[in-house]
Amino acid sequence: MAGDLAFQIHLPELKKQTPDFLETIYSVGNGHLGVRDSNPLQGNSDLYLGSPGLFVNGFYDYYPLSYGEKYSNYPENDQVINRLFDPRYLRIQIGDSDSATSFFDSKILDKNLDMQTGKLTETFEVTTPLQERFHLILESFASLADKRLYGIQYTILPLNFTGPITITKSHPAVNQLSRTSVNDVRVKESEGLLHGWPLKDTVIPAMVITTSRSQQALTAAWKLDQVNEDVQVNQLSAEVPGYQLKVAPQKNTPIQFSFMYGLSAISTNLAAADQDLLTTVAESEFQPELEHSTKKWQFFWQHSDVEIDGDPDVQNSLRFNLFQLNQSAGRDGLTNIPAKGLTGNGYGGQYFWDTEIFMLPFFIYTQPQTARKLLQFRVQTMDLAVQQARDLGFAAGATFAWRTINGREASSYWPAGLAQFHINADIAYAVDHYVTVTGDQQFLRDGGFELILQTARFWLEYGNYTEIEGVNRFGINTVTGPDEYSALVNNNYYTNVMAQHNLASAVEYAQQLQNSDPDLLTKLAVTPAEIQSMTDAAKLMILPYDKCSEVKLQFQGFEQLSRLPLTEIDKGRFPLLLHSHPLTLYHYQVNKQADTIMADILYPAGNSLAQQIRDYEFYEPITTHDSSLSRTMFAILAARIGEETAAYDFFTQSVQTDLRDLQGNTANGVHAGNLGGSWMDVVYGFAGLVNNADQFTLNPNLPKQWQRLSFKLQIADSEYQFEIQPQQVTVRLLSGPGMQLVIWDTPVILSSTDTTKTVIQPEV
Numbered sequence: 001m002a003g004d005l006a007f008q009i010h011l012p013e014l015k016k017q018t019p020d021f022l023e024t025i026y027s028v029g030n031g032h033l034g035v036r037d038s039n040p041l042q043g044n045s046d047l048y049l050g051s052p053g054l055f056v057n058g059f060y061d062y063y064p065l066s067y068g069e070k071y072s073n074y075p076e077n078d079q080v081i082n083r084l085f086d087p088r089y090l091r092i093q094i095g096d097s098d099s100a101t102s103f104f105d106s107k108i109l110d111k112n113l114d115m116q117t118g119k120l121t122e123t124f125e126v127t128t129p130l131q132e133r134f135h136l137i138l139e140s141f142a143s144l145a146d147k148r149l150y151g152i153q154y155t156i157l158p159l160n161f162t163g164p165i166t167i168t169k170s171h172p173a174v175n176q177l178s179r180t181s182v183n184d185v186r187v188k189e190s191e192g193l194l195h196g197w198p199l200k201d202t203v204i205p206a207m208v209i210t211t212s213r214s215q216q217a218l219t220a221a222w223k224l225d226q227v228n229e230d231v232q233v234n235q236l237s238a239e240v241p242g243y244q245l246k247v248a249p250q251k252n253t254p255i256q257f258s259f260m261y262g263l264s265a266i267s268t269n270l271a272a273a274d275q276d277l278l279t280t281v282a283e284s285e286f287q288p289e290l291e292h293s294t295k296k297w298q299f300f301w302q303h304s305d306v307e308i309d310g311d312p313d314v315q316n317s318l319r320f321n322l323f324q325l326n327q328s329a330g331r332d333g334l335t336n337i338p339a340k341g342l343t344g345n346g347y348g349g350q351y352f353w354d355t356e357i358f359m360l361p362f363f364i365y366t367q368p369q370t371a372r373k374l375l376q377f378r379v380q381t382m383d384l385a386v387q388q389a390r391d392l393g394f395a396a397g398a399t400f401a402w403r404t405i406n407g408r409e410a411s412s413y414w415p416a417g418l419a420q421f422h423i424n425a426d427i428a429y430a431v432d433h434y435v436t437v438t439g440d441q442q443f444l445r446d447g448g449f450e451l452i453l454q455t456a457r458f459w460l461e462y463g464n465y466t467e468i469e470g471v472n473r474f475g476i477n478t479v480t481g482p483d484e485y486s487a488l489v490n491n492n493y494y495t496n497v498m499a500q501h502n503l504a505s506a507v508e509y510a511q512q513l514q515n516s517d518p519d520l521l522t523k524l525a526v527t528p529a530e531i532q533s534m535t536d537a538a539k540l541m542i543l544p545y546d547k548c549s550e551v552k553l554q555f556q557g558f559e560q561l562s563r564l565p566l567t568e569i570d571k572g573r574f575p576l577l578l579h580s581h582p583l584t585l586y587h588y589q590v591n592k593q594a595d596t597i598m599a600d601i602l603y604p605a606g607n608s609l610a611q612q613i614r615d616y617e618f619y620e621p622i623t624t625h626d627s628s629l630s631r632t633m634f635a636i637l638a639a640r641i642g643e644e645t646a647a648y649d650f651f652t653q654s655v656q657t658d659l660r661d662l663q664g665n666t667a668n669g670v671h672a673g674n675l676g677g678s679w680m681d682v683v684y685g686f687a688g689l690v691n692n693a694d695q696f697t698l699n700p701n702l703p704k705q706w707q708r709l710s711f712k713l714q715i716a717d718s719e720y721q722f723e724i725q726p727q728q729v730t731v732r733l734l735s736g737p738g739m740q741l742v743i744w745d746t747p748v749i750l751s752s753t754d755t756t757k758t759v760i761q762p763e764v
């Protein structure tokens, strides 16, 4: 095992873990492709209890939906990411033993994922049915330098035999067959309908893979890179692309060979191969590519690492989360981050609000160029969002798909899907947040303002005025908020706060653009009357509040529901969604996940501490945290209100959700939203970062377990390093001109001539 221990994922007791859990945890990816960590010899066997496969971000197929009663404008199709062939797969024949037709017993001796290089190293001890024994060592990585490339190196060490071995490296099936759980609505059982046609007359084995229903294509190729001299190498037939290697190793003498794989960008040309990919793969080599990729990982950690002194487990888990986030983020402006990253096909490989609210903060503050690309994905699906609003009967504005890969709505259960209109305000929030933090005004002109404007227009269409206690108020009815144990409610607090800010930021940016780019306003047909309507709606927005208990109400009427006695429910009945009819849950005051409190977290201004405490104390006992997006939000609020023990408990559960399989379904892929949420816990929660009206403030409150917390943030053109110790913060300006920050109410001004300041926490 190489490298700094705190950067290694080296799980103990591998034998006790299920294969599909290990496949997720040790998957490698780069935002374009992700490879699950399958057993390389058993992956194609019926006896293997894993779900191997390769995912290419955005490479999906339609899957026709069937409804008992299909109403107008229901989506015709679901979208599901394709599970492609497993590039780790290898066939080995030793004498009469053949891994393709008989079961080679493969014991995992060791697995280590080095997060500084992105390299996964594994050792298996393999025994054939005829008792030949050998060690199989794999080293693999997905290149961060050229996202089309994946490299894998095999070493075989015969332990008790000498003699000929035949190794075959081919992928006769283009889609990987795998087991899927049948009783979990969160898992897609459907698979894409794929075809593969082998390419003839190419220097290296290659094929084009096409999807039947979505009509996408990509080119896949692989090349034998480096091999011992005494190995005899043949290419297989034109019909079955691949290699066959024959070698007669001595006992205890290793043989080594590596392959470079390439998966092209997605194309709509089903008839042509990507020639550039073929050339790139043919020229690529394992070791130099690994070195290029390692440099990119170094860059990532240089800007995004978080150091924690005092809890090594948490330190390691947080790094794992950031590593997996970076492995999952699409960076081509055409793709996004699936809810399970590129580590599994849970939720069909679709994108949700998880990106904008839970994952983008990390990228905005530490890798802003990736944040911009992720937002561009929404820009390029804008036309479909406009169309969706028209299909629903609204004359103006845009409403984005609740879950999607290609921009079209893919939710068949619309009460907990399409009706989550808050996604529109979440996207607008993310654009505003990105522009405020990075200062990238150009993004407003590159589609960002249009996102804010069209979503604001949707609220004007979907909401309506009503008189309450003699005052005309703007309300938004028949929506589903973030909490999925209630649906189709009136005036969901979170939705309304987010919509209010969506409207207000449309007004604010329109006023700015009036001076800087009036043509854009003309192009988008923005009128003074429309701006006035948005101003009014934002000002008059209904925000339900229970005057008796003085808490913010999740929605109008929430106070009238009875409570579900959560402590009396058998633990085996959680998550409730897998055991109860949705209506049973909608009937009660019970929350699947954080809802109202998220408004306090994202827009804390104007909320007294007492109000936040009351909200926390009301919602915490009725929340099951059946969604992995929940604890991470409760951790932030608990930290901000001084509930130190609860904050740390929520945070440790959030940060270790996948490594400890706390939701019980990491086998289907990591919980990508929660990965980003755990970064928010540290930076928004324990460091107390708040961005309010262009003012960045920190109110740190370190967990008592920690002696030191250090991280970097990029704000505008400057990068800062924060070193937080109990009662003390040192901030360093690493690059850029610097600006004023506020730490514990103390204004701190840094500049190129005054780069370091230390602030001591004032006595309370």
Ligand code: IFM
Binding pocket: 339, 347, 352, 353, 354, 482, 484, 627, 629, 673
């Ligand atoms: O977006 C989430 C939703 O909030 C809860 N159910 C799962 C989705 C995907 O993570």
